[in-house]
Amino acid sequence: MKAEIIYKIDIIPKLELIISLYIDAGLKRPVEDKCRIEKMFVNSNLIVTAWHNDVLVGLSRAMSDYGYWCYLADLAVRSDYQNMGIGRELIQQTKIRTGKDCMLLLLSAPKAVSYYQKTGLRNLTNAFALDREM
Secondary structure, eight states, X not given: OOOOOEEEESOOOOXXXXXXXXXXXXXXXXXXXXXXXXXXXXXXXXXXXXXXXXXXXEXXXXXXXXSSEEEEEEEEEOXXXXXXXXXXXXHHHHHHHHOTTOEEEEOOOGGGHHHXXXXXXXXXXXXXXXXXXX
């Protein structure tokens, strides 16, 4: 039986739900710092969540100018809901909201590169970064 997943736009789930999802999905985020997690979400302007009943099973957190680019900062799916197409749908819902004029960009954890290649995202070699100081 396939779970019925409901996607919601621009709601910020309770911090405990976000942190639990990040830990379960294996995303390396500062989960011990609730203020920082809250800041990450308050300052993001496009959040797509996936729900099975009242369980947060996935989320996409992004920033976009809605005219040229969208940076997909987080894509997380609860481990027991992976391989059900939820991650792909979160990407699709994010792209739909930003429109055809926007390029979707993300940085991938090394172990997730093959996943993103399977979703149709193109691998880029021209990215640069300044690391966090903390």
